[in-house]
Every structure is written in structure tokens, then in C-alpha cells.
Amino acid sequence: MTHRFTRRASLALMGAAALTAAAPAFADEWKPIKPIEMVIMAGQGGGADQLARLFQAIIQKQGLSRMPILPVNKGGGSGAEALRYLKDKDGDAHVIMATLNSYYTTPLRTDIGVDIAEFTPIARMALDTFVLWVSADSEIRTLDDFVASVKASGGTWKMGGTGTGQEDSLVTAMLEKEFGIKVTYVPYKGGGDVATALIGGHVDSTVNNPSEQMGFLRAGKSRPIAALTADRLETFPDLPTFTELGHPLVYTMQRSFVGPKDMPEGAVAYYTEMFRQLSETEEWRKYTAEQALLADFLTGDALQDYFLEERDKHAQILREMGSS
Amino acid sequence: MDVLALLADGFATSISPLNLLIVLIGVTVGIFIGAMPGLGSVNGVAIVLPLTFIVPPTSAIILLAAIYYGAMYGGAISSILLGIPGASTAVATTFDGRPMAQKGEAGLALIVAAVASFIGGTVSVVLFTAFAVPLADMALAFGPAEEFALVLLAFTTFVGLGGDDILKTIVMICLGLVLSTVGLDIISGEPRLIFGDMPGFYSGVSFLVLAIGVYGVGEVLYTIETSRNAPMVTPARLTFSELRAGLSKMTRMWRTMSLGSVLGFFVGILPAAGATPAALMSYGVAKSISKRPESFGRGNPEGVAAPETANNAASTGSLLPMLTLGIPGSPTTALLLGGMVMWGLTPGPMLFVEQKEFVWGLISSLYTANVAAVLVNIALIPVFVWALRMPFTVLCAMVLVLCIVGGYAPDQRMHDVWMIAGFGVAGYVLRKADYPLAPLVLALVLGPLMEKSFRQTMIAEHGDVTVFVDRPISAVFMAISVLLFLLPLIRLLRRSRARASNPAPAE
Numbered sequence: 029m030t031h032r033f034t035r036r037a038s039l040a041l042m043g044a045a046a047l048t049a050a051a052p053a054f055a056d057e058w059k060p061i062k063p064i065e066m067v068i069m070a071g072q073g074g075g076a077d078q079l080a081r082l083f084q085a086i087i088q089k090q091g092l093s094r095m096p097i098l099p100v101n102k103g104g105g106s107g108a109e110a111l112r113y114l115k116d117k118d119g120d121a122h123v124i125m126a127t128l129n130s131y132y133t134t135p136l137r138t139d140i141g142v143d144i145a146e147f148t149p150i151a152r153m154a155l156d157t158f159v160l161w162v163s164a165d166s167e168i169r170t171l172d173d174f175v176a177s178v179k180a181s182g183g184t185w186k187m188g189g190t191g192t193g194q195e196d197s198l199v200t201a202m203l204e205k206e207f208g209i210k211v212t213y214v215p216y217k218g219g220g221d222v223a224t225a226l227i228g229g230h231v232d233s234t235v236n237n238p239s240e241q242m243g244f245l246r247a248g249k250s251r252p253i254a255a256l257t258a259d260r261l262e263t264f265p266d267l268p269t270f271t272e273l274g275h276p277l278v279y280t281m282q283r284s285f286v287g288p289k290d291m292p293e294g295a296v297a298y299y300t301e302m303f304r305q306l307s308e309t310e311e312w313r314k315y316t317a318e319q320a321l322l323a324d325f326l327t328g329d330a331l332q333d334y335f336l337e338e339r340d341k342h343a344q345i346l347r348e349m350g351s352s
Numbered sequence: 353m354d355v356l357a358l359l360a361d362g363f364a365t366s367i368s369p370l371n372l373l374i375v376l377i378g379v380t381v382g383i384f385i386g387a388m389p390g391l392g393s394v395n396g397v398a399i400v401l402p403l404t405f406i407v408p409p410t411s412a413i414i415l416l417a418a419i420y421y422g423a424m425y426g427g428a429i430s431s432i433l434l435g436i437p438g439a440s441t442a443v444a445t446t447f448d449g450r451p452m453a454q455k456g457e458a459g460l461a462l463i464v465a466a467v468a469s470f471i472g473g474t475v476s477v478v479l480f481t482a483f484a485v486p487l488a489d490m491a492l493a494f495g496p497a498e499e500f501a502l503v504l505l506a507f508t509t510f511v512g513l514g515g516d517d518i519l520k521t522i523v524m525i526c527l528g529l530v531l532s533t534v535g536l537d538i539i540s541g542e543p544r545l546i547f548g549d550m551p552g553f554y555s556g557v558s559f560l561v562l563a564i565g566v567y568g569v570g571e572v573l574y575t576i577e578t579s580r581n582a583p584m585v586t587p588a589r590l591t592f593s594e595l596r597a598g599l600s601k602m603t604r605m606w607r608t609m610s611l612g613s614v615l616g617f618f619v620g621i622l623p624a625a626g627a628t629p630a631a632l633m634s635y636g637v638a639k640s641i642s643k644r645p646e647s648f649g650r651g652n653p654e655g656v657a658a659p660e661t662a663n664n665a666a667s668t669g670s671l672l673p674m675l676t677l678g679i680p681g682s683p684t685t686a687l688l689l690g691g692m693v694m695w696g697l698t699p700g701p702m703l704f705v706e707q708k709e710f711v712w713g714l715i716s717s718l719y720t721a722n723v724a725a726v727l728v729n730i731a732l733i734p735v736f737v738w739a740l741r742m743p744f745t746v747l748c749a750m751v752l753v754l755c756i757v758g759g760y761a762p763d764q765r766m767h768d769v770w771m772i773a774g775f776g777v778a779g780y781v782l783r784k785a786d787y788p789l790a791p792l793v794l795a796l797v798l799g800p801l802m803e804k805s806f807r808q809t810m811i812a813e814h815g816d817v818t819v820f821v822d823r824p825i826s827a828v829f830m831a832i833s834v835l836l837f838l839l840p841l842i843r844l845l846r847r848s849r850a851r852a853s854n855p856a857p858a859e
Contacts, residue, residue, distance in 0.1 A: 081690030088401070099690070101683070102555065108536050108543070112554050138542055141549070186812050192540055214496075214812045215539050217804070220679045227677075228492035230812070243678045243700020 058294025060095040060122055067100050067114060067125040069107035070190075070218055077101060077218065078239060079283055080126040083153070086311045092302045095122075103218060106134045106191040111142045117288040121295035124150060127284045129195045132339040136346055137193045144339065148287035148296055149331040151303035153312075155280040155322040156237045158199050158256040159267070163226055164249050171254045171273050174233065178209045181232075187211040188222045188231030193346070196222065199235045199256060199279050201349045206275050226250060237281065238263065238320035256280075263320035280322070282338070284331065300327050359481055362712030366720055371411055375418045375717060379725040382422020383732065387430050389564065389758030392439035393423035393667075393684045401691060409695035410710050414717040416691055417671075420684050421473065421721045424627070424667045425729050428465035428660055429736055433458060434751050436568035436758060440797075441627040441663040443563045444635040447790055448648060448655025450571065455651050458740055462733045463598040464653045465660045468609055470726035472661030475613035476620070476668035477718045484715075485704055488676035491621050496808035497819050499622070501829035503802040506629060508836040509636030510791045521791045524782075528795020531557045532803070539807055552767030559628070559796050561759050561768045565775025566782070566789050568755035572748055573780040595730070601653065608638045608654050609661045616662030620669025626682040627666035629801070632794045634662030640836065649790070668718060675703055675711060 066084060070076035077099075084097045102110035107130035117123045125147075135142045162168045168177055178185045189196025192215050200213055214231055216222045219240040226234045226241075227249050234241075238261070244250040255261055255269045256279045270277040285303060287296060306312060307325045316323045326334060365371065385396035396419045404412030427442030432449035445465060452461040479487075494502075511521055534545040535556030546553040602609075612634040619630035638658035639648045648655045671688075673679045678699035680686035692699055697707055704711055742750070759772040779789060813819045821827045 077686065078689075078693060081687075082693050085690065085693065101686070106536075109555050140543070184814070212812060212814065214808055216808070224492060224673075224677055224679050225495065228495060230495035243698055243702065246698070247701030249701065 058121070058292060058298050060093065060295075060298070062122055063096045063098050064093065065100055065123045066097050067102055067110050067123060069110040069126065069128055069130055070101070070103045076126060076128045076283070077103075077220075079156075082311075082315060083126070083306065086306055086309055087302065089311070090305070090309055092305050106130050106137075106194050108134050108138060108140045108142075111135060111144075112140055114147065114286075114288050115142050119290040119292070120288050121292045124285050124287050124299060127282065127286055128156075129198075129281045129338070129342065130191075130193075131282075131284075131286075132335070132342045133193055133195075133198070133346065136339070136343050144286075144335060145332075146289040148289065148291040149328065149335060150285040150287055150296060150299045151307075152282055152284040152324065152326040152331050152334065153303065153307060154283045154316060155324050156239070156283055157261060157320055157322065158195070158235050158279050158281070159238055159241070159261075159264075159320075160203075160253040160256070161226060161234045161236055161241055161250050162232065162253060163229065164251050165229075166232075166251065168233075168253065169251070171268070171270070171275075174253055175207050175209060177232075178207075178211060183210045183212065185209075185211045185233070186214050186231040188214050188216055188225045188234045190217075190219060190222060191215050195279070195281050196235050198342070198345050198349070199277075201345070202277050202279065203235075205348070206270075206277055223250075242319060257322075261320045262317065282334075283321070284326075284335075303327075355481060358708060358712045359716055361709070362714075362716035363719075365410055365709065365713035366414060366717040370407075371414055371713075371717065372720065374407070374411055374415045375720050375724050376728070378415045378418025379422035379425070379721055380728050382419040382424075383426035383429070383725065383729055385419065386423030386426025386428075386442075387438050387736075388426075389430050389434075389436045389438055389568070389754050391758075391761060392427070392441075393420045394687065396420075396423050397684055397687045397691075401687065404691060409692075409697065410713040412695065413688065413691060413710070413714050414721075416688055417714060417717060418721045418724070420667065420688070421664075421718070422725050422728075423684075424473075424664050425466060425469045425725045427663070428469070428656070429462065430754070432461045432465060432656070433736060433740055434568070434754065435571040436751065436755055437560070437563045440560045440563065441631055441667070442659075443559075443567070443628065443793055444631040444659035444663075444790070445656055446563075446567050447635060447659075448650070448652050450567070451649065451651035452653065452656065453740070457651065457653075458737050459594055459733060460598050460601070460653065461656050462736065463595060463730065464602060464605075464656045466726050466729040466733070467599065467602055468605075468612070468657040468660035469664040469729075470722055471609050472613045472616055472664035473668060473718070473722040473725075475610070475661075476617040476665035477715065477722065479614075479617050480668055480672060480718070481715055484672055484676065487621055487672060488701070491673050491677065493825065494622050495823075496805040496812065497823050497826045498829070499805035500802060500809055501820060501826035501833070502619075502622070503629075503798045503805065505829045505833045505836070506633045506636065506794070506798055507802075508833040509633060509640055510794055511837060517786075517788075520787050524787055524789070524791040525795045528792040529799045529802075531562065531792075532796050532799025539804070539811075550767075552765060552771075556800070557771070557796065558762070558768060559793070560762065561771050562775050562796055563793055564755050564759050565772040566779030566792070568751060568758070569772060569776025570779025570783060570789075572751050572755075573776060574783055576748065602657065605654050605657045607641070608658050611637060611641070612658045612661030613665045616665030617669040619662070620666030621672050626670055627663040628797050630666035630669075631659035631663040632790075632797060634658045635790070636794075640839065649788070671714075671718075675699055675714075676701060 066080060068077055068080045080099050084099055087093050087097055102113055114125050168174050187200050189200060197213055219236055222234050223236050223240045225231045227244050241250050252267050255267050256277050257269050258278050260269055382396055385391050397416050400419060427439035428445045430436050430438035431442040431445040432453050435446055435450040437443040437446050449461045534553055536543050536554055615634050616630040635658045638654055639645050670682050670685050674685040674689050680689045689699060756769055759768045820830055
């Protein structure tokens with residue numbers, strides 16, 4: 029009995045040793061073995077959600093992943109729900125998260141025990157742009173009209189946007205500071221709701237991403253006033269930028285993917301390659317052109333540096349917001 | 353007339369052999385997915401989404417819509433047979449469906465559910481066909497103030513009921529509202545009531561977890577105590593004569609069903625609401641207009657018909673904001689929206705102009721999907737009822753397992769399983785103390801919506817509450833709410849007066 033036991037044990041040991049030795053050789057060929065969860069930091073229907081679902085669609089259509097991608101919306105608390113969720117997934121190779129700027133702002137504003145420097149950067153797909161919108165029924169046609177109307181309203185001007193402390197509210201704060209105006213900021217669950225609220229006349233203006241207003245714009249229901257970009261958007265060649273009107277306000281939203289802390293290296297390589305291929309597809313090119321997105325692919329350490337730099341910038345904006 | 357011509361073109365697409373086959377497969381898969389606790393139309397649509405690339409976009413959306421529809425029918429099945437809501441939309445169906453099954457009327461309950469679903473779905477599709485485009489504007493008119501008024505109205509339908517103890521109902525609503533505040537605050541992003549720092553509570557208390565706990569587990573505990581050796585349900589069979597009898601019984605529910613259909617459709621259209629609140633509201637309305645409100649919750653078929661018409665009507669209704677505004681009304685429509693973006697279609701007001709073939713193909717397929725779903729469902733009823741013949745000891749264990757799986761599956765967290773166990777015990781105790789559970793569930797569904805819309809209105813109006821009566825739509829809802837709240841009082845007065853003038857009532 030003893031003899032057999034030892035033999036079995038030693039066999040097992042040898043097997044284990046062989047496996048360990050073989051593991052590094054397989055590392056660069058890591059492949060997902062179950063469906064990949066794509067956590068979305070926002071509710072359904074907004075810009076972040078539509079984009080994440082587009083990525084899912086292209087990945088599946090082009091066969092870029094051998095396992096299906098399952099999008100999961102965790103939009104609660106300005107993305108805090110998603111961040112906490114990812115924090116609990118240390119080392120998981122089958123979960124990725126689609127980020128937006130609340131990736132920095134939410135942990136800066138609330139102590140939710142998340143440090144984004146711990147997460148694994150995968151790829152930045154694009155920078156989304158912001159435009160000031162009013163309803164097509166509105167009298168406002170230029171930026172000067174807008175500023176005059178807001179001033180005349182005496183603080184009752186309603187600006188719709190996503191959760192307090194998220195991108196839309198930061199852009200609103202930038203506008204308030206630049207023009208010395210005061211608006212009533214009404215938070216909604218997602219950019220889609222915000223866009224609908226503008227068309228329904230429940231708010232007076234918004235700073236939606238172009239993709240969120242595109243459907244309404246084409247139906248002649250909304251009107252862009254000015255873009256918060258450095259240069260004019262190719263999609264709207266006639267739309268002036270704040271910069272050229274003498275107010276250098278530029279703000280973009282990153283659309284990236286990150287993984288949890290300690291994501292296996294093979295998995296990071298796999299997803300990076302997947303998104304690189306995605307960024308070169310015809311569908312993606314067409315979408316970025318139509319929806320006024322700036323495609324700007326970035327990966328690895330450069331992406332992490334970008335994240336940390338942006339985090340500092342946002343800390344600064346938030347401090348200014350708090351002190352004003 | 354124009355609409356009819358477009359619809360006819362749509363039928364030309366949806367009645368092609370391929371699309372008919374797709375509808376049939378879709379609803380069958382959907383019914384089974386819907387019947388499995390924890391698997392809802394969301395999972396069904398998500399699983400099938402990648403397969404849709406092999407067919408043209410119109411066929412693809414028809415398949416997804418058929419699954420969505422089938423799941424709506426299927427959700428009622430486990431609600432009735434096992435007392436576990438198969439999907440969140442079918443929670444209200446357990447209120448009376450389960451007691452019916454215990455009385456040995458499982459077959460009848462399933463027939464009622466199937467036919468009511470068919471009627472709700474069909475009425476809703478007809479409304480959709482006729483008024484899709486103008487109604488999109490109505491959905492836009494719904495701002496935070498209107499949303500709040502509507503939610504308040506939903507609550508009053510539950511408070512102003514005759515049968516239950518009003519004080520207990522209010523206590524349960526308050527408890528539900530407290531549960532609904534758990535998690536991250538939607539407006540500021542601060543965590544609330546997270547019991548120290550338990551990450552499980554960040555996403556709040558899931559409504560399905562509560563429902564599975566108090567209904568599924570609570571029910572099992574209660575049954576173990578009350579009928580230890582007796583079979584859990586009397587074996588039920590289904591014959592054609594029973595089917596006929598069931599159908600004739602249903603003709604008497606036309607009022608409940610037509611109300612449920614219209615209500616469901618309109619609630620479904622509102623971007624923020626969806627099928628679950630619609631079903632609960634329809635149940636409340638059916639109970640408050642009923643002549644025998646005390647029979648609800650004790651196996652009244654109308655209590656099955658009301659939520660089932662409404663949830664199917666709402667699921668059609670919620671396609672409207674998705675197509676016309678690009679705003680999904682539910683997680684499933686969000687997936688459908690994703691599908692459309694994938695096929696290069698931009699949802700929004702222009703879709704009806706630019707993509708006529710697609711839109712009308714989809715709408716006409718909802719007609720065929722309804723017919724297919726009701727036929728498949730009725731054909732399967734004997735199979736489902738047969739499952740109830742299992743001995744109590746086996747069935748009981750199976751129900752518990754399904755409760756756990758159903759609670760774990762959506763988010764895959766053990767946290768939810770512990771919550772189910774806790775809610776199960778709580779549900780059992782509350783039931784023993786004769787507290788109504790429906791208002792608790794309702795409050796958890798509507799609480800977050802109510803809080804969000806109230807705070808948005810207050811921010812936008814600088815704390816001026818008169819806005820609720822200044823705006824016409826919200827003023828109407830407010831007025832009805834007050835009326836419903838006073839209704840039991842008026843009824844009481846009337847009854848006492850009737851008794852005074854006529855000492856021996858005819859009944």
C-alpha cells in the first residue's frame with residue numbers, strides 16, 4: 029500500500045512540475061475559455077452603452093474573439109457600482125470594463141475604496157466629443173444668444189446632464205466659470221435620457237455627445253450651438269468651436285477598456301490584439317466618422333500614463349468646482 | 353390607410369416561410385427561457401444575438417423579438433406552478449396564480465395566463481400600429497414631474513384597496529421603500545445603507561431576489577408547515593372541455609383585460625417604466641375595481657389575467673421608445689437596440705422614414721409572434737402541469753434549488769443567495785402575521801423611480817412642489833391618486849348608508 033501511495037504521489041508531483049514548466053510556453057497563447065463579461069460604467073441607452081454594444085457587435089461579426097462578449101450595465105452611482113465590481117474581480121481573465129471619464133472622477137469624489145492605478149489598462153479606442161445643444165424650437169442660434177438667455181433667466185436655466193460629478197456636470201461647471209453664468213443642473217440617469225429630456229422640453233440645454241443627439245438632429249429636433257473641441261468636427265463642418273469663438277474650452281471623454289488588477293498577461297495581450305484588430309475594421313471607421321468620435325488608439329503603459337495624467341487634471345477641475 | 357398599406361408590406365416580409373419558422377423557433381425558445389427562474393428574456397436575447405448575423409437584419413430582429421415575446425409568456429409558467437417568478441415581469445402573476453395552482457386549478461391558471469398574454473399583446477400591437485409615431489411625442493411629454501405623479505398613482509392603487517388592512521399595507525410599502533434606498537444614491541453617487549462596507553449592497557437590493565425570497569422560499573416554508581404530508585398541489589389534468597370552460601370564463605374578464613392592455617401599453621411606452629411596474633399597477637387596478645377585492649390573492653383568475661395582459665402589452669409598448677427615440681425601456685430592449693446598431697440601423701425619429709421595410713416587418717412579426725406564442729404555450733400546458741404530479745418531498749426540494757439557482761444566475765454572486773434565504777424567512781414570518789407581500793414588492797420596484805423623479809423635479813423647480821399640479825398630465829394623475837385614496841372611505845360610507853336604508857341586502 030505504502031509503496032503504491034508513494035508512487036502515485038511522485039507521479040502527481042512530476043505531473044505538476046511538468047505543468048508548471050509548460051505554463052510559460054502557453055502564456056502568450058492564452059485564449060478565453062468562457063464568455064467574456066464586458067462591464068459598462070453607465071446605464072442603458074447612453075453614449076457609453078451604445079458604443080460598448082457596437083464593440084460587442086463588431087467583435088462578434090468579425091469573429092475577433094472565440095468566446096462571446098456579454099455586456100453588463102452597472103451604471104449605479106456614477107459608475108461606482110462598476111468600479112467596485114471590477115475591484116472584486118482581481119486576477120479574473122474574463123472580465124473587461126468599458127470606461128468613460130467617471131473612471132477618474134467617481135473615485136476622486138467619493139471614497140469607494142478603488143484606486144484606478146491598480147487596474148490593468150487594455151486599450152483606448154477613441155475620444156468622444158462634447159457639443160452644446162438646444163432644442164430646435166429654441167430661439168437660440170449662437171453662443172452669444174445662449175449666454176444672453178442664461179443670464180436673463182437669473183439662474184432658472186435648466187441644463188440637463190448625467191450624474192453630478194460626471195462629465196456633463198464638469199463641462200457645465202467649465203461653461204459657468206468661463207462665461208460667469210449660473211444654471212440649474214438637473215441630473216439624469218444616462219445620456220440617452222438627457223437627450224430625450226431636451227427634446228421633450230424638460231431641460232433648456234444639454235452638453236450631449238454627438239452620438240446621443242444624432243437621431244434627433246437628423247429628425248430636425250435639436251440644434252448644436254458650439255463644440256468643445258480644439259478643431260472643427262469633420263461631421264459638422266459648419267459648427268463653430270468654443271475655441272474659435274474666443275473661449276478655449278476643450279473637453280473630451282475617453283472610451284477605453286481596462287481589466288481588473290493582476291489580470292494574467294496572456295489575457296491582456298489577447299484583448300489588446302482583439303481591440304487593435306477592431307480599431308482597423310471598416311465598421312469602426314464608419315461609426316467614428318458618422319458619430320463625430322476621434323479615433324485614437326492607445327495601449328499599455330502609455331495608456332496608464334494617460335489615465336493618471338487625466339486623473340490629476342480632473343482632480344484639479346473638481347477642486348475648482350468645489351471652491352466656486 | 354397609409355398605415356394599413358405599410359403593414360401589408362410588412363406582412364409580406366414576416367409571412368415568408370423563413371420568417372414564420374424563425375418566429376416559431378423564437379417563441380418556443382423564449383417560453384422555456386422565460387419559464388426558467390433566473391433566466392429571463394435578457395439572457396435569451398443575449399445568447400442568441402451573435403447567431404443573428406447569418407440572417408438578414410429584418411429576420412434577425414424578428415427572431416430576437418419572438419424570444420422576447422415568448423419569454424413574456426413563459427414567465428407566468430413558473431410563477432403559477434412553483435410560486436417562483438420566472439422573470440421580474442411575472443411577479444404579480446404569482447399573487448393569484450400560485451393560490452390557483454394550490455387549489456388544483458393550475459391548468460386553468462395557465463390557460464388564463466396564455467390567453468390574457470395574447471390579448472394584451474395583440475391589443476398593444478394594434479395600438480402600436482395605429483399610433484406609433486404620434487405616441488412617441490407623448491412619451492417625450494413625460495418629464496420627471498409626470499413620472500413621479502404616475503408612480504404615486506401606482507402606490508395609491510395598492511393602498512386604496514378594500515380587502516387588506518390599510519395600515520399593514522402602508523407598513524409594507526414603507527419597508528419596501530427603505531429597501532429601495534439601499535445602495536448608491538443615483539444623484540450624488542454616495543453609498544447608502546451598505547451595512548458598514550459590504551460591496552454586495554452597492555448595487556442595491558435586487559427586486560428579483562426579494563421576490564424569489566418572499567414568494568419562492570417563503571412559500572416553501574409556509575407549505576411545509578401547513579401541509580406536511582399532504583401533496584403540495586392537487587394533481588391537475590387538462591382536457592379540451594376544460595380549455596373551453598376556461599375560455600368561456602375569460603369572456604367575463606373583458607373589463608380587466610382591456611384595462612390591463614391599455615394601461616400596460618401606455619406604461620410600457622414611458623422610457624423609465626417598463627413591464628414590471630405595468631403588471632403590478634394593472635393588478636392593483638383590477639383589484640380596486642373588482643366587486644370582490646378580498647378574493648384577490650386567494651386564487652382569483654382575474655388576478656392572473658390583469659398582470660399578464662399588462663406585461664405583454666408593456667413589452668410591445670416599450671419597443672416604441674426604442675424605435676422612435678433610441679431609448680430602451682428595459683434591459684432586453686437595450687439589447688435589441690444594440691442589435692439594430694450592429695446592423696447599421698440608427699434608431700430615432702428617422703427610422704420610420706428611412707427604414708420602412710425593417711420597421712413594418714418587425715411590427716407585423718409581433719402579430720405572428722403573438723399567435724405563435726399562444727398556440728405553442730397552450731400546447732405545452734399539459735407538459736407543465738404534469739410536472740406538478742411529483743411527490744411533495746421531491747417538488748419542495750426542487751423549488752428550493754430553483755430559487756437558489758434563479759437568484760444566483762443573473763449576477764452570479766453568493767451575496768444574492770444569502771439575501772434570498774433571509775428574505776425567505778422574513779417572508780414566512782410576515783405571511784404568518786398576515787402582512788400583504790405585494791405592496792413590499794411594488795415599493796421596491798417603484799421606489800428608486802419615485803425617488804429619482806421627485807429629486808429631479810425638485811432640483812429643476814428649485815423646491816417648488818406646485819409643479820405637480822401645474823402641469824396638466826401630472827395634475828390628472830395627482831387627482832386620480834387622491835380619489836383612489838379616498839375611494840375606500842366613500843365605499844364604506846355608501847355601504848353603511850345602503851345598510852341603513854335596506855336592512856336585508858339582496859346578496
